[in-house]
Each structure stands twice: as C-alpha cells, then as structure tokens.
Amino acid sequence: MSTAAPAWRPTFGPSPSAAPVGTAKVVLAAVAVLMLVALVAGVGTVAALSFTLVPVPVVAPAPEAPDPALEPLREEVGKLEASLAAKVPRRAYIVIDRYNNRLWLRRGSEIRLEAVVSAGSGTILKESGGKERVWTFDTPPGKFQVLSERRNPVWTKPDWAFLEEGQDPPENFAERREKGSLGEWALDLGDGYMIHGTLYERLLGRNITHGCVRVGRDDLRVVAEAAVPGTPVFIF
Numbered sequence: 001m002s003t004a005a006p007a008w009r010p011t012f013g014p015s016p017s018a019a020p021v022g023t024a025k026v027v028l029a030a031v032a033v034l035m036l037v038a039l040v041a042g043v044g045t046v047a048a049l050s051f052t053l054v055p056v057p058v059v060a061p062a063p064e065a066p067d068p069a070l071e072p073l074r075e076e077v078g079k080l081e082a083s084l085a086a087k088v089p090r091r092a093y094i095v096i097d098r099y100n101n102r103l104w105l106r107r108g109s110e111i112r113l114e115a116v117v118s119a120g121s122g123t124i125l126k127e128s129g130g131k132e133r134v135w136t137f138d139t140p141p142g143k144f145q146v147l148s149e150r151r152n153p154v155w156t157k158p159d160w161a162f163l164e165e166g167q168d169p170p171e172n173f174a175e176r177r178e179k180g181s182l183g184e185w186a187l188d189l190g191d192g193y194m195i196h197g198t199l200y201e202r203l204l205g206r207n208i209t210h211g212c213v214r215v216g217r218d219d220l221r222v223v224a225e226a227a228v229p230g231t232p233v234f235i236f
Helices: 018-049 068-087 159-164 217-226
Strands: 092-097 102-107 110-118 123-126 134-137 142-145 148-151 154-156 177-179 185-190 193-196 213-215 232-235
Touching (some): 110 217, 142 185
Parallel strands (some): 092 232, 193 213
Antiparallel strands (some): 092 102, 123 134
16 A cells, blocks of 8 residues: 655745845845935035135235336436437338338338338349449348339339349340339339339248339339328338
C-alpha cells in the first residue's frame, strides 16, 4: 500500500525579501524629509542674512592750490600761444608735409582738406659730358606763396627731362611743350616748383616727383578753388 504525497498549499505569509523593500522605502522617506527641512532652513537663513546695498557718496578731492612758483611760466606759455595764434593766416593757406606726402588746406585753425600727395624723390641726376650739370629732385622746405594759377597748363620740359630719358635737349622750343601731364591745374610757387595734377594717381603717397607736389584730380580742384595769387604755402 503506497502512501500519497501531501498536497501543495499556497503560503500567504510575507516573503523573505519583503522586509528589505519596506526598509528602503522608509529610508527614502526619511531622506526626503531631511532635504525638505534643510531647504526650509536654508531659505530662512538667506532671508535672515539678506541686506540692501546703500550707495556711498564719493567726495571729490579738493582742487590743489596753484603753485605760485609756476605763475611766471604760465604767463610765458600764454604769451607764446597768443603769438602763435597771431601768426596763423586768417585766409586760406596750404601746408605740405614733404616726407609723409600730405597736403592740408586750412583756414585759421580749421582743416578744409587733407590730401595724399607726392613730393620730391631726392634723387640726383648728373649730366655726363657737356656742362656736367647736377640736379637734385627734392621739394624745398620753407614759406612760399601762390604766384599764379593756370588752368589746363602746358609743361615746358627743361633740359633734365630730356637728359633723364637719354635724349639731347631740343633747340626748337615747340618740342619742349607737353600737354596733359600737369593735370587740370598748376599753382606756380616760383623757380619751376608747382602744385599740380598727375596722370598717375595710383602713385600718390610716394616720393617720386622732380620737386613739384602732385595732387589727385578731385583734391586739386578743391585746392585751386580756394587758392588765389598770394595764398601762403608752408612746406616742411
């Protein structure tokens, strides 16, 4: 006679893993409560420590009293400034910087025009044979004045212009006449020096001339309109 195995019956009691799960929930809840308490405490602390910035007035230092020992120097500087102001022409005048190739048209202390120009190259040409003459192509410094103005000037080429090209100077005066190379205007300064136009505006700003001052077309029109015979020209 065989013995039957006992029938299986479900167990409704808590499983061994139930306890750890419940403990984890309790721990998480405690942590959340602590964070909330900390947050509330932090807000209260910030509120307790809050403050308002109040601007602090800045007091300017009292001006220093003038040094009596410097008073003679101030008077001398004032006299020099007045003397210089008296020497500035009241009418239009021209200032040329031959090293930096700049021209200014001024009236009193006001600058009417600043232009890029070309001044003398400073090169030297020596004649081989003949009179063995020497030319230095430099723009001379000093005080000049416009002697005359010429519209559409014709250049009378001097001997050096032919010698520079390896040619003999012609005896026929008509062969020395050249149109167009001086631009629309020429302001004569004396001794063959002029302020005039150029066919090569792309070369402005360089020291490439034979002593004259070359100016671009638009700038030259402004200068020619303002200048008259007697207009002072200062070259440095």
